[in-house]
Amino acid sequence: xxxxELVLGVMFVGLIAYGLxxxxxxxxxxxxxxxxxxxxxARQRDLIEHSIGPVWEANHVWLIFxxxxxxxxxxxxxxxVVTTLYIPLTLAAFGMIARGAAFAFRKSITTxxxxxxxxxxFALSSLVTPFFLGAVVGGVASGRIPPGIASGNVVTxxxxxxSVLGGVMAVLVCAYLAAVFLCGDARREGxxxxxxxxxxxxxxxxxxxxxxxxxxxxxxxGDAPLLWEGLxxxxxxxxxxxxxxxxxxxxxxxxxxxxPARLASALAVSAILVGWAVAQYPYILVPDMTIEExxxxxxxxxxxxxxxxxxxxxxxxxxxxxxxxxxxSGPASAHEDVPREHTGAATP
Amino acid sequence: MEPFQLVAxxxxxxxxxxxxxxxxxxxxxxxxxxxxxxxxxxxxxxxxGHKRGNAALTDLAHTWAKAxxxxxxxxxxxxxxxxxxxxxxxxxxxxxxxxxFGFPFVLEGYAFFIEAIxxxxxxxxxxxxxxxxxxxxxxxxxxxxxxxxxxxxxxxAWMNNPTGFRLDADGQVVDAQPWAAMFGPSTAAxxxxxxxxxxxxxxFTVASVYAVGMLRGRRDHRHRFGLLIPLxxxxxxxxxxxxxxxxxxxxxxxxxxxxxxxMEALYETQARAPLSLGGLYYDDxxxxxxxxxxxxxxxxxxxxxxxxxxxxxxPVNEQPPVNVVHLAYNVMVGIGSALLLLGFLFxxxxxRRRRIPTSPWFLRAVAVSGVAAIVAMEAGWTTTEVGRQPxxxxxxxxTEDAVSPAPGLFLGFYAVxxxxxxxxxxxxxxxxxxxxxxxxxxxxxxxxxxPDEHTEELAVR
Numbered sequence: 001x002x003x004x005e006l007v008l009g010v011m012f013v014g015l016i017a018y019g020l021x022x023x024x025x026x027x028x029x030x031x032x033x034x035x036x037x038x039x040x041x042a043r044q045r046d047l048i049e050h051s052i053g054p055v056w057e058a059n060h061v062w063l064i065f066x067x068x069x070x071x072x073x074x075x076x077x078x079x080x081v082v083t084t085l086y087i088p089l090t091l092a093a094f095g096m097i098a099r100g101a102a103f104a105f106r107k108s109i110t111t112x113x114x115x116x117x118x119x120x121x122f123a124l125s126s127l128v129t130p131f132f133l134g135a136v137v138g139g140v141a142s143g144r145i146p147p148g149i150a151s152g153n154v155v156t157x158x159x160x161x162x163s164v165l166g167g168v169m170a171v172l173v174c175a176y177l178a179a180v181f182l183c184g185d186a187r188r189e190g191x192x193x194x195x196x197x198x199x200x201x202x203x204x205x206x207x208x209x210x211x212x213x214x215x216x217x218x219x220x221x222g223d224a225p226l227l228w229e230g231l232x233x234x235x236x237x238x239x240x241x242x243x244x245x246x247x248x249x250x251x252x253x254x255x256x257x258x259x260p261a262r263l264a265s266a267l268a269v270s271a272i273l274v275g276w277a278v279a280q281y282p283y284i285l286v287p288d289m290t291i292e293e294x295x296x297x298x299x300x301x302x303x304x305x306x307x308x309x310x311x312x313x314x315x316x317x318x319x320x321x322x323x324x325x326x327x328x329s330g331p332a333s334a335h336e337d338v339p340r341e342h343t344g345a346a347t348p
Numbered sequence: 349m350e351p352f353q354l355v356a357x358x359x360x361x362x363x364x365x366x367x368x369x370x371x372x373x374x375x376x377x378x379x380x381x382x383x384x385x386x387x388x389x390x391x392x393x394x395x396x397g398h399k400r401g402n403a404a405l406t407d408l409a410h411t412w413a414k415a416x417x418x419x420x421x422x423x424x425x426x427x428x429x430x431x432x433x434x435x436x437x438x439x440x441x442x443x444x445x446x447x448x449f450g451f452p453f454v455l456e457g458y459a460f461f462i463e464a465i466x467x468x469x470x471x472x473x474x475x476x477x478x479x480x481x482x483x484x485x486x487x488x489x490x491x492x493x494x495x496x497x498x499x500x501x502x503x504x505a506w507m508n509n510p511t512g513f514r515l516d517a518d519g520q521v522v523d524a525q526p527w528a529a530m531f532g533p534s535t536a537a538x539x540x541x542x543x544x545x546x547x548x549x550x551x552f553t554v555a556s557v558y559a560v561g562m563l564r565g566r567r568d569h570r571h572r573f574g575l576l577i578p579l580x581x582x583x584x585x586x587x588x589x590x591x592x593x594x595x596x597x598x599x600x601x602x603x604x605x606x607x608x609x610x611m612e613a614l615y616e617t618q619a620r621a622p623l624s625l626g627g628l629y630y631d632d633x634x635x636x637x638x639x640x641x642x643x644x645x646x647x648x649x650x651x652x653x654x655x656x657x658x659x660x661x662x663p664v665n666e667q668p669p670v671n672v673v674h675l676a677y678n679v680m681v682g683i684g685s686a687l688l689l690l691g692f693l694f695x696x697x698x699x700r701r702r703r704i705p706t707s708p709w710f711l712r713a714v715a716v717s718g719v720a721a722i723v724a725m726e727a728g729w730t731t732t733e734v735g736r737q738p739x740x741x742x743x744x745x746x747t748e749d750a751v752s753p754a755p756g757l758f759l760g761f762y763a764v765x766x767x768x769x770x771x772x773x774x775x776x777x778x779x780x781x782x783x784x785x786x787x788x789x790x791x792x793x794x795x796x797x798x799p800d801e802h803t804e805e806l807a808v809r
Contacts, residue, residue, distance in 0.1 A: 058468055060428065061461045067431050068457045071442045072450030072526075079443025082435035083752045090760055093432040094767060097425045101771055104421030108778040149439045150754040296447025297524040303451055311458040318465045318488065325469060325476070 003302070004073070004295035008284070010308050011069040012277055016270045018062035020177065023170075023269070025052050025059045027178025029099065029126020030171065031201065032119070045119075047194055049107070051185045058322060060096065073304055076147060077284045077294035081136075084145050084152035088132040088163075095129030098122075127171060134170025138163030141276055142224035143286035161223040165216045172212055173269055176205040180249070180265045184258035188327070199253055202261075206250050213272075226286055230279025238278055242271035362751045364758035365437040370733070371761075372430050374726055375768050379423030380500075381725070383463065384493040384543065385550035386416045387470075389578050391486040398479050404569035410474065412554070415782055417471050422775050424464065429764075437757070440750030441507075441740050444521060448513045449506040451526035452499040459496035462488055497546065498539045505534035508732065509603045510741050533603055537596040538732075544589040545728065549721045551582025552687065556718030557783060559711045575704065579714065582721070583691035590684060594647065600735075601648045604742060605657040606667060607735035612644055613637070613674040614658045621645045621656040625678055629670040632660070668737040676730040683724035690717060 001009070028048045035041030035048075052059075070078040082089055098121045106118035135158045139145060142162035145152050157163075179202035186195035220228040231239055245268035252261035280286050284294045295301060390412040397405030431453075435442045442450070466489040473482055506512075512529030516522050558574035601608045609615075613624055613634040621644040627637025645654040659667055690713050697705040704710075740747040 058461065058464045060424070061457070061464050064428060064431050064460065065457045067435070068450065068453040071435055071446040072454050073447070075446030075450065076443050078435055078446065079439035082432070083439045083754050086436045086752065086754050086757060086760075089432055089436060090763075093429045094763065096428050097767060097771065100421060100425035100428075101774060104418060104425075105774050105778045108418065108781055110781075149443060150752055154754050154756065297522070300447045300451060300524050300526050303526045304454055307451070307454050307458065311455070315458060315461055315465075318462055322465045322469055326472060 002292065003298065003305070004291050007069065007073045007295070007301050007304050008291055010305075011066055011073070012273070014062050014065040014069065016273050018060075018066060019173070019269060019273055020266050021059040022062055023130065023174040024177040024181045026099075026126045026130045027174035027176065028052050028182065029103075029123050030175045031178055031182065031198075033123030033127060038116075043191070043194060044197070047182060047186055047189065047191065050189070051182060052103075058319070060100070069304065073296055073301055074284060074291075074294040075296055077289055079149055080147050080151065080285060080289075081140060081145050083150035084154060084157050085136050085139050086150075087154055088135045088139075088158045092129050092132040092136070095125040095132065099125035099129060126174075130170040130174045131167035132158075134166035134168070135159075135163035136166075137170070137276070138166030140285070141166070141227050141280060142220075143226055143283075145285050147285055147289045161219045162227070165212075165219050168212060169209070169216060169272075172205060172209040173272070176202060176209055177265060177269060179205055180253065180258070180261055183253070184262060187258060195256075195258070199256070202253050203250060206246065206253070210246065227276075227279050230281075231275060234281070235275045235278040238271050238275040242268050242275060245271060358748065358751050358753040361437075361753065361757045362748050364761035365751050366747065368761040368764050369433060369437055371764060371768060372426065372433055373733075374729065375772070376423060376426040376430055377725065377729060378549070378722055379419050379426060380497065381546040381549040382416065382419040382553075383423050384497050384546035385581070386412065386419065386554070387486050387489045387493065388547075389550065389554060389581060390416055391483055391490070393573065393577055394479075394486075395483055398483075402569070405573055408570050408573055411782065413471055413474065415779060417467065418775070418778050418782065420464075420467050422771065424460075426771070427460070436754075436760075437752055438740065438750045439752050441745065444745070445510075445513075445741060448510075448521060448524040448526065448529050449503050452502045452506075452530050456496050456499035456503075459492040459499060462492040463496060466492070494543060497543055499530075501539045501542045502530045502532075502535045504732075505538045506530070506532055507740060508532075508538075508736055508742050509534045510744055515744070534599055537592065537599045541589070541592050541596050541728075544585045544592060545721075545725045547585045548582050548589060548687070549718075549725050551578040551580075551585070552714070552721040553578075553718030555579035555582065556715050559714035559717075563708060563711050563715060572704065575714065579694060582687075582717075583694055586684070586688050586691045590688060593681070593684065598648060601656070604736070606659065606662040607673070607732075608648070609657055609659045609662065610668045610670045610673040610735050611677040611731060612656070613670050614644065614656060615660055617655065617658040617661055619645060619653050619655045621648075621654075621658075623647065624674075625682075626675070629674060634674075666738060668735050673731055673735045676727040676734065680724045680727040680731060683720045683727070687717060687721060687724070690714070 028051060032041075032045055032048050035044040067078075070081075102118040102122035102125070106115055106122065109115055109118060138160070139157045139162070142160065144157040144160065179198045182198040183195045183202060186192070186198060217228070217231070220231065245264045249261050249264035249268055252258075252264055282290045282292070284291045390409050393405050393412060394409035396402065397407075397409055466485055469477075469485045470482070470489060473485060477485065506529050509532045510529070511532040512525040512527070513521050514523045555575050555578045558571045561571045562575065597608070597611075600611070612621070613627065613629040614621060615632045615634070620642045622639040622641050623643035624634050624637040624639050627634045629635070642652045644656055645652050648654060648656055659670065690710075693705060693710065697703065736742055738746050738748065740750045
């Protein structure tokens with residue numbers, strides 16, 4: 001493995017983490033959108049809010065991470081991608097702003113109309129943002145980004161069959177991950193009926209995602225032959241792993257075993273992303289620019305590896321601490337030692 | 349490639365792209381200030397509250413923590429947009445020089461990550477961690493906030509004084525040395541200047557909120573502490589900032605003489621150069637200004653006979669827009685001096701009488717000091733950013749050559765204006781509500797756990 005591949009590999013780990021954590025976060029917003037009327041969906045929305053409250057900012061820093069590694073380590077490829085695909089990227093960024101702001105502010109606002117407006121902004125942007133990001137991946141994976149600044153077509157690079165597939169798959173995967181994660185969260189809060197609701201949704205979404213994935217392969221065969229070749233050639237073991245893990249996740253879900261279901265689902269989604277990487281290796285921009293050609297100087301890549309190692313020493317324990325603190329002391333347990341009448345404000 | 353079409357598009361994009369970047373940065377930087385300094389004030393209030401068993405202070409700290417959560421969320425989303433804009437608007441900069449000066453952004457990625465994690469822990473853990481563990485959880489937040497400021501400002505300092513690489517005969521970057529690029533001649537002065545600015549902006553702004561309350565007759569403990577703590581921090585840092593201002597002016601004089609000449613609107617290279625306040629620059633001359641003889645030579649060289657380079661030594665097509673730079677610089681220095689005066693008044697009264705000056709005029713001055721400090725900081729950034737023009741990388745890459753030629757890009761500017769209008773309105777509404785109703789929770793908290801006597805007891809235990 002070369003230095004450049006190592007750095008890009010670390011970027012990809014960040015991308016997978018964003019796909020899993022940020023993805024589940026987006027998905028939770030999608031379920032918020034589909035939770036139904038204000039009264040019927042109230043409990044689901046509460047659960048969703050509880051599940052992402054303290055961690056949503058941390059979940060989205062992964063994306064910043066991916067961007068800065070790309071622009072520092074693979075500057076020319078980065079410039080080519082973001083200029084040709086500036087429209088979906090700008091729209092995704094706007095979606096992130098709308099989503100973050102609405103989520104952050106909506107609980108501080110009491111006027112019903114404002115709350116509805118912010119709730120709708122949160123839920124809708126949770127749907128469109130992953131779609132645009134998926135469309136960006138589709139544009140890159142189908143080889144529509146030539147090297148050079150804004151050299152590609154700024155419209156057809158993301159309005160094309162592979163991009164639509166990428167966008168739809170991204171939305172489905174986000175929704176699926178969120179449903180699986182919410183099953184476990186609901187059980188932790190002692191709300192088995194909610195857990196069952198989300199289990200049904202997770203199973204349903206898994207089915208739809210599977211069908212879309214199979215249909216998608218035919219789209220790729222026509223629209224992105226190089227990617228198709230890679231996925232059905234070199235990447236077969238990874239694609240197979242994704243299928244096996246996906247099936248296992250469905251079985252665990254059906255059995256109500258939510259922790260292994262989470263792990264299997266995470267593995268299935270990670271394998272889809274890795275499959276994409278393996279399929280388009282050694283190109284960073286199919287079919288014109290390889291990873292080595294795009295990589296910046298040796299000193300820069302080395303400095304980044306030093307930063308990754310030292311940074312991980314700080315970051316990993318901090319992340320573990322956040323998730324452990326959050327998963328262990330959910331609101332139910334935290335309230336045991338606080339007089340009840342002082343905690344019921346948000347859950348009437 | 350159709351070069352003619354590309355040039356036409358880039359020209360069309362240039363001005364909107366610059367305005368979009370200015371708006372996004374100018375908005376984000378305010379929230380960054382709070383990210384850097386607010387945790388310090390908050391944990392200080394929390395610590396004093398626990399130590400004295402003072403519920404008013406602990407309650408104040410909790411309100412601040414929530415405000416911090418809201419401000420951090422606004423800063424996080426606006427920062428995300430910026431990281432997209434760096435590439436989308438300025439591919440000529442990022443594509444060519446990303447390998448040289450992109451590295452501090454990687455480090456900033458880590459710093460911001462740690463900050464986001466501990467903001468979550470600090471807010472979520474308010475009544476869930478022991479007071480000691482809770483206050484300790486603020487330390488990584490404070491350290492990573494300052495570190496993040498260093499990394500981002502280091503990248504900006506590199507644009508002012510690009511170091512750590514060579515260009516080959518074709519203008520291609522070779523031999524990029526990211527560590528050297530990060531520690532260029534401007535980095536130290538610019539970073540310290542920004543960190544102090546962050547403490548001043550946050551200190552004066554938070555104090556101004558409580559000054560308004562006191563003017564309306566609320567003189568309880570909460571308002572007294574709310575004014576005293578942030579104002580003390582800000583007032584201590586103000587004179588230091590003025591010293592640092594001298595340092596940074598000297599760095600600019602050494603490395604970017606054209607910028608300094610624009611800041612002072614000085615045409616003629618001369619010894620015994622005067623310091624000019626205000627005025628309008630046209631026909632190669634500054635009109636209607638107040639001049640202080642010799643002062644500029646004294647300030648830049650600490651010697652009246654020191655020669656200060658004027659704009660005449662810079663080719664016209666390499667000069668920044670003088671009036672913007674000169675007036676922005678004057679606004680920053682003027683407000684800085686006024687804040688120094690305010691601090692002196694406060695410090696003197698405190699020293700002699702151990703109390704906050706009671707005059708309503710003092711409170712009125714504090715009430716406007718927050719906005720004033722923000723204006724001063726924005727003026728400072730205007731000075732350095734516009735003063736670097738027409739270069740995006742000083743002396744090497746012109747801004748017009750770095751902008752993306754993508755068709756339709758300029759439309760993004762209007763969208764960003766609309767978004768920031770809404771975002772600003774929402775932030776103000778939420779913060780106002782937070783100031784009035786203490787039981788609202790921050791985005792990172794789970795339930796509206798009211799900070800009443802019972803939970804307070806728990807927190808103290």
